[in-house]
Amino acid sequence: MADRLTPRAREIVTAARELLEESGPAQLTMRTLADRLGIKAPSLYKHFPDKHAVEVELVAQLLTETAEALEAAEASAPGSLEALAGAYRSYALAHPHLYSLGTERPLPRAELPAGLEDRAALPLLRACAGDLDLARAFWAFAHGMVTLEIHGRFPADADLEAAWKRGLGALGT
């Protein structure tokens, strides 16, 4: 995929991702990132103009992998909204820090590979047979559910599976 990056830049992004997923966004620091690679922080700027550019690559990974997860769900259960939703939620909950990073700020659309955002959205659009309003409502529900889960906003004893199925049922499964 990203041959818009040099091999060394890819190594940096890999390390950044490990750091983010293992320790959360507060630990994703130019200095700790450099440490993990055995170099000093200023050397990172030979490969990326700033920290934001590294984060953009992580967001691109999130979008790419989300698209892949949705496409796989579509392939094994064509037309099933429930399968799509399950794949979306599973992927997000498996990568909570990455999901938050890519989701809780405006999309850096101009800096992302062309077509990537659309690719991630297409399986849902297909399953909704082009009904844009339904697709957006569906996405909002899934995204809301997942972020509230990730941030521990529901009561500790809440039955989230039941709430999830209830929402899916109401929205057309």
Place this chain on the structure above:
Amino acid sequence: MADRLTPRAREIVTAARELLEESGPAQLTMRTLADRLGIKAPSLYKHFPDKHAVEVELVAQLLTETAEALEAAEASAPGSLEALAGAYRSYALAHPHLYSLGTERPLPRAELPAGLEDRAALPLLRACAGDLDLARAFWAFAHGMVTLEIHGRFPADADLEAAWKRGLGALGT
């Protein structure tokens, strides 16, 4: 409400809120906050143990005002899920930075006034007649919709009113 704070501490929280709502979280800095009050940053620590404690007060304001908005909607249209949802969305979109601050991290439950979280949740629970799963699904949809809007994640030409109504309709209005 917060007489757990001294008058001076209340002034600080007021200034912090203005700063946050006017200029976003990046401008909510101990130094700029002190500036706005005509004092120096270290003086703030005579009133709050750390920045987090100031933010907790802002989160408490968010929860209180959300509860008030929902209670008002309930009073003027008892039992209407649609009215509740509208009040929730309107309030959130009117205070996007505050909403994000209070929503995109774990709730500091231990530091919030007792019962506040429950108070904010109660109108929805009443309107759902105690159906917890429905209430949670409903909340997830509203929250997801609002955060995606706030962060500009939908396409610029998306008809969000239509998506909103579609979700509300599916979820029981």
Place this chain on the structure above:
DNA sequence: GACAATGGCTAACGTCGTTAGCCACGACCC
């Protein structure tokens, strides 16, 4: 063998949250 590109380095700057320690003022008590 000169030369440029590549990719490291150290030193430093400005900003952040925060701490230590000092001081002015007012309230209160004897």
Place this chain on the structure above:
DNA sequence: GGGTCGTGGCTAACGACGTTAGCCATTGTC
């Protein structure tokens, strides 16, 4: 009225952050 103490300011400074400037070794190319 004079000592005492809490309240709420202050300056100076620390360590961590993102980032810049400028130096240097290695490598590959004509």
